[in-house]
Every structure is written in C-alpha cells, then in structure tokens.
Amino acid sequence: MKSTEQLLDLQAYVDGELPEERRRQVEAALPADLNAQELVTGLRQLGTLIRAYEPTATVPVTREFYWSQIRRQIEAEQPKAPAASAALGWLRWLIPAMGVAAVAVVVSTQQTPREITLAGGGDVTVVDVSSTVFRSESDGVTVHWIQ
C-alpha cells in the first residue's frame, strides 16, 4: 500500500505539477509498479472523461428577461452619456464663474457712498443709484429707502 505522499505524487505527475527531478524519478519507477500504473491510467481517463462530458445547463428564463435585469443594473450604475456629462462638466465651471463675474460687476459699479448733511442734524448717505439711507442722530432713527 502506498503512502498518502506517494499517491499525491502520482497525481501531481499526472497533472504535470511535479518538479523535473521528481518527475523523472516517478517515471523511472512506473514500469515496475503495476498499482502505480493503474492509478495513473485511471486518473488520466477520469480527467479526460469529465472534461469531455462537462455538464451543461441552460438559463431557465427567457433571453429578454435575463438581459432586462442585466441592462437595468448596467443603466443604474452607468455614468451619464458622454455628451450629457460633457455638458454638465462645462456647466459645473460655468455656474461659479458666472457668480464670480456677477460679484465683480457689482463691486465695480458700486459707487462710493456720498453723505449729505441735512439742516436738522441728519445725514443722507447715497450708496448707489437705487437706495438711500437716512440717519437721524437726534432721533436715533435710520431709514433705508430702496427705489
């Protein structure tokens, strides 16, 4: 009876997994060992048999149903179409740029506040063309006039 190591060596020999030196040793010992020859033949034939008659199977649902589930997942995880994403990418830069531009316009057009001293001790500050601030120091009142 062979040891487990010897059996596994014979299997590795059949599978072409033995190092060269060990392979030569096994090959040299085979002609005198009928049990080993039987095992080697049996393992080879079993492998040939199961590979030749590999079990097959058919998807148990229709092609349309099978594909529709795959397509749904693909579409759910897929990034936007290239044209759409390119447009979005451009907008992503455009929107903040427009914001910055708007601020720049406001700053550049903002007029230096002008103060007008009224006879009653109040000040009128003109901050731009559409708003006027009236502050009365004596009454402690500030009025914002937006035109």
Added chain:
Amino acid sequence: MPVSVKNDYPSEADETLVKWAQQGDTEAFEQLVFRHRDKIYARALMMMRNEDQALEYSQEAWVKSWQRLVQFQGDSSFATWVTRIVINLCLDQLRRQKRVRTESIEAMEEESGGVERQLPAPESNPTAGLEQDELRRRIDEALGKLTDAHRTVVVLHEFEGLEYKEIAKRIGISIGTVMSRLFYARRRLAFLLQSLKRERSE
C-alpha cells in the same frame, strides 16, 4: 460609436462585439450575453448547485464584466474572462457561507489518508456503454454529490485548467490541501460513476 445595423450583431465575432461594447454599445454587449449566457450560468450552477443563486451570480458577472470591460485586453477569450469573473463571485459567496474552507470530519479523514484508501482507484472506463447525454447527466450527478470544497477544486482544476498554486491562492488554502482534496474528489467521482454503472446494469 460604430455605425452598424442591428442585424449585423449575430454574425460578428466576439472580438468585434467586445470592441464595440468597450465603446459603450450595449447592443453588442447584449449579443455577447446571449451568446455565452448558458456557459456562464452552467459554471455558476456547477459551483453553487442552486438554480436561483446560479442565475443571480451569472447576471452579476455580466454586470461586472460590463463595468470592467475596458480592462479586458484579449489575453484570453472573452468567454473565459467572464467565466473567471463568475467563478470569483461564486468563490466569494462560498467563502462567505464557509462552504469551501470548513474542515468537515470527512475532510479531516481525507487529509489523514483515511477515506481515500477505502475508495477504489479510478477504473479505466467507468462509464462504458452510456449515451453521451446520459453520461453528462451522471457526471453532473456525481459532481453534485461532492462537498462544495471538493467540487470547487475539481471545477478549478479540470474545467478551468488552473494549477495547484493558483487554486490554493483563489480558495485560500495550502497547496497540500488542494492536492489532497483533488485526490479525494477524483476517487469519490470514480467511485460514484462506478456505482451508477452498477445500478444501470442491475
């Protein structure tokens, strides 16, 4: 995107369909799915032995292959590439369920050399006289009687052609365990096929 008539897809080679699919052509990809779906499903079924899971993982494999399509360089056939994806999914699942690494009593006996000695050596022609379809069915039946751990090494070695080292890496076991499981699985298969032959002759 290539300009193509839908009717052209079935007559195109995999390589062409893959190129189109890599450019975002889902119809080309659908054709690839249609062409290889049974093979991918069959591999998942062989690994999991459960129709619902096989269906789920085979579909998941197609989704993953679409997502990774740009990585496919054509080093193997497209079908082989997708098969590897479905096998990895099944292995992940089997590992999660502890179905491939758990050491059962049977596995311990096997690794100590106990059970393998009680099984017959593979017979020269254990299935002589069986029709091809019958033979295929019986082999499937015999594979189904192996434990997940044993069947997995057989699938990876015999059908996927992986070396011991690669199988060990994929499953997360030692090369010695791969060899031992493979040896036991083969002897058990031989035994089961011989039993089926005996049943038939009775």
